[in-house]
Amino acid sequence: MNIKKLTISAMFISLGVVLGNLVYIPVGISKCFPIQHTINILSGIMLGPFYSTSIAFLISLIRNIMGIGSLLAFPGSMIGALLAGILHKKTKNNYMVAIGEIFGTGIVGGLVAFPIAKYIMGKEVLALFFVYPFILSTVGGAIIALIIIKAFGQIKDRQSLL
Structure with missing residues (x-):
């Protein structure tokens, strides 16, 4: 285990849980959380797919245990984080990472949320409802992440940060 990666992961998890109380958009039975997507992109670039997916899972888990999350956070955040990490590993292009997060969370996660809402949560929603x-939430988070990346300089090699 890499102590620096674990420390950065803990920082991202803490930020995700704390900011989850402050910044979210309620949409029906879900809570859209743009900061989660910012964290997914930044952790995907800095730490890779395993850590970014683990961070997304743990933020969702802790927020649900605290009663401030939604079960729908799991599929969206984890799929988006995984794609963000994989795309950074393959392309090293921060814009592709953002597109991966948007596609993974927005489209794939939105579709995966449907059976969770219907069969686990017992809510009647249309398949494309989420x-x-x-x-929208993911685009907002991607914009924030890209602004942070620009402000701190282009993150070209995640290993140089660690």
């Missing part, structure tokens, strides 16, 4: 709000 796609639009998830995309």
Whole structure:
């Protein structure tokens, strides 16, 4: 285990849980959380797919245990984080990472949220109900992440940060 990666992961998890109380957009039975998407992109670039997916899972888990999250946070955040990390590993292009997060969370996560809402949560929703709000939230988070990346300089090699 890499202590620096674990420390950065703990920082991202803490930020995700704390800021989850402050910044979210309620949409029906879901809570859209743009900061989660910012964290997914930054952790995907800095730490890679395993850590970014683990961070997304733990933020969702802690927020749900605290009663401030939604079960729908799991599929969206984890799929987006995984794609963000994989795309950074393959392309090293921060814009592709953002697009991966938007596609993974907004479209794939939005579609995966449907059976969770219907069969686990017992809510009657249309299959595409979550796609639009998830995309909006993810685009907002991607913009924030890209601004942070620009402000701190282009993150080209995640290993140089560690």
